[in-house]
Amino acid sequence: MAASTWGDDLAEGEWTTVTRSGRPTYSSPARRSTNPTPAAPRRVAAFPKPAAAPTVGEVGEVLAGLGIEGGSRRLDKYDIPVEVSGEAAPAPAVGFEEAGLAEPVLRNVARCGYESPTPVQRYSMPIVLAGRDLMACAQTGSGKTAAFCLPVVSGLVVASDAASGARGGGAGRGDREAYGYGRAATPRALVLAPTRELAAQIYEEAKKFSHLTGLRVKVAYGGTPMYQQLRDLEKGVDVLVATPGRLVDMVERAKVSLEAIKYLVMDEADRMLDMGFEPQIRKIVDGMGMPRKSVRQTMLFSATFPPQIQRLASDFLSKYIFITVGRVGSSTDLITQKVEFLSDGEKRIYLLDLLQKQSVGSSDGKLQQPLTLVFVETKREADSLRYWLYNKGFPATAIHGDRTQEERESALRSFKSGLTPIMVATDVASRGLDVPNVGHVINYDLPKSIEDYVHRIGRTGRAGNAGCATAFFTESNQPIAKGLLELMTEAKQSVPDWLEEYAARPCYGGSSYGGRSRRSSGGSSFGGRDYRSAGDYSGNSYSGGGDRSSYYGGGGGNSYSGVGGGGNSYSGGGGRSSYSGGGGSSRSSAPPPRYYPSYPMGTSNINASGWD
Ligand SMILES: Nc1ncnc2c1ncn2[C@@H]1O[C@H](COP(=O)(O)OP(=O)(O)OP(=O)(O)O)[C@@H](O)[C@H]1O
DSSP states (O other): OOSSSGGOOOOOOEEEEEOOTSSOOOTTTSOOOOOOOOSSSSSOOOOOOOOOSSSOOOOOOOHHHTTTTTTTOOOOOOEEEEEEEEEOOOOOOOOOHHOOHHHHHHHHHHTEEEEEEEOHHHHHHHHHHHOOOEEEEEEESSSSSHHHHHHHHHHHHHHHHHHHHHHTSSSSSSTTTOOOSSSSSSOOOOEEOHHHHHHHHHHHHHHHHHHHOOOOEEEEEEOOOOOHHHHHHTTSSSSEEEOOHHHHHHHHTTBBBOTOEEEEEETTHHTTTTTTTTHHHHHHSSSSSOOTTTTTTEEESOOOOOOHHHHGGGGOSSSEEEEEEESOOOTTEEEEEEEEOOOOOGGHHHHHHHHHHHOOEOTOEEEOOOOOOEOOOHHHHHHHHHHHHTTTOOOEEOOOOOOOHHHHHHHHHHHHHHHSSOOOOOOOOTTSSSTEEEEEESSSSOOOOOOHHHHHHHSSSSSTOEEEEEEOOOOOHHHHHHHHHHOOOHHOOEEEEEHHHHSSSSOTTTSSSSGGGOHHHHHHSOOSSSSGGGTTTTTTTTTTOOOOOOSSSSOOOOOOOSSBOOOEEEEEEEEHHHOOOSSSSSEESSSSSSSOOOOOOOOSSSSSSOOO
C-alpha cells in the first residue's frame, strides 16, 4: 500500500474497518453513514451521533473472526447485583422520570436516546438528588458519567429556577449577573478527571445534559493555551470540568474561585487519590477556598476502589453512601478475556498473528480491521510499536503523554473514525475513554496493578456490547498473576494452569509494586466493597447485598450468562489455547505455556519475511 509517513495521515480509502456484510465498504469519514439512533421515548429531536467506525454487530464479526461465538449479542437485560451501605440510603429509581430529574434534563435524556437508567444511574440519581455524599463503584462502561452529571445538572437547574423566582423571574440562570470580565469565574459544580481526553469527554456529555437549561458548562485542561479557556470562563460558568493541574493554575492566578462550589465530583476517584495526584487534590479540596465537606456535596466514582484509597477518600466525604454495582471491583462479563504466556522477544510476532487473524480480507485486496487498542508500558515503546506496525502494513496511531495535545486529539479522532483502527497507547488512554465499538484490547505489556488492567480492558465491552481482551504475560508479570487469576475466575473466564502456578508463587514487592503506588498489584484487594464494613457486611445495608437490577432495559428477569459459550478455539495457529468465554469458570490445561508462531502466513498485507 502507498503508506504515508504516519498512521494519522493515512490516505483515504486504503483501509477499512469491519462491516456487518463482510464486504469492504470504506469511504471517507464524512461520507460514512452514522449508526442508527435508538428510538427516543419522548418527543424531542435526538442529538446527532458522531460518525463512528464499526457497529455493534460488526464488533461481533471481529469476535467471530477470533473464534468467539455470540460476540455481537446486544444485551437488553442484564441481571446485576447491587450493594448499598451507609445510613438511610434513598431507594433506587425505576426510571429517569421517577428519579425526580428536572423537566429540561429529562428532555435531554430523551435526546440522548436513553430509554431507561443503568443500575448505577438508578441508584446514584436519588442519592445525589437527596443531597447525600456518594462513593460509587460500578463496572467500566456502565454509565457512570450520566450517573453523576444528570442529578448535578438537575440540582443546578432547580436551584437556578428558585433563585430566579426569588428575584421575581428576570434574567438568566443562577448568579450569572455576578460574573464579568476580569472577575474570577465561580462555578457551582466542579468535575475533576485525571486526563485531558477524559475531561473533554465528560465536558461533551455534560453539555448534552445541560442543553437548553441555561447552564454554562466549561472545560479546563492542560496542553492547550490557557487564554482561550480563560476567555471562555469569563463569560460565566456553572459546571466546570477540569484536570487538577490546570485548575490549580487557574485558581492560583485568581481566574477561578471555588467558593461557590455546591457539587464536587471526582471521576476515576481512585486514580485521582493515588500518589501522583493526591497532593494536588488535597490542595484543591482543602486549600483553595472550597466550601467544607458538610456544606458542599461530594461524589466519587470509579470502577475500582481499593480499600486503602477508600479510607483516604472518606476524608473528603460526609456521612456518605457507598454503592457497588456489579461484582465487586470486577471486570464486566461482557468481555471475553484471554491470557498468553510469552517472552518479550515473542510479543511482536504474536501481536502480528493476532492482528492478522482478526483482519478480514476482501476480494479487492483491502483488509478490514476492528478497532483495537494495544496497551504498552512506555511512551517510547508506544511510538516504536506504532512505527513497526505501520511498516508491517497495519494502520496504527499512538497516544501517550509525550505527544502534543493536538497530536493526542488527532490520534483519538483517527482511531474513533476507523481511519487508523489500531491505537497503541500508554495508560493515558486506560481510564474513562468511551470509544464506541472497540472490539479488542490487547495488553501487550501488562500493567503493574490489577485496577489498571480492569480499566484498560474496560475500553471494550461497553454499554451492553461484547468485547474481547488479550493479555501478554511474561515472567516479569508475576506480581499481577494472583489478581489476574482472581479476576478471570470471577468473570468465569478460561484460566490456564500456568497462571495458577504463577499466582501461587510468593510475590516479593507487596502491594505497592515499584514503591510508587498505593494501589494493589497482584492481591485481591482491588475491589469495591465498602471498607467501613470490612469483614462484616451487615450494617446499614439497603439491599442486603443482593438486589438484582435490570441493566439497559425495563422489566425483567433475563439473566445474562456470560459471553461466548462453547469452547471456541481462539488461537488457530498452534491450537494451544481455548477461548471459551462463558459457561462457568474453567481451567484449561495448557500444554507448554509458550507461543509457537504460526508464521509465515503468506498474507497480502504483511511482509512476513521482514520481522525484527
Ligand atoms: N441509560 C443509558 N442507556 C443507554 N446508553 C447509556 C446509558 N447511560 C450511559 N450510556 C452509554 O454508555 C456508554 C458508557 O458510559 P460511560 O462512559 O459513562 O461509562 P463509565 O461507567 O463512566 O465507564 P468507565 O468506567 O470506563 O469510565 C456511553 O456511550 C453512554 O452514552
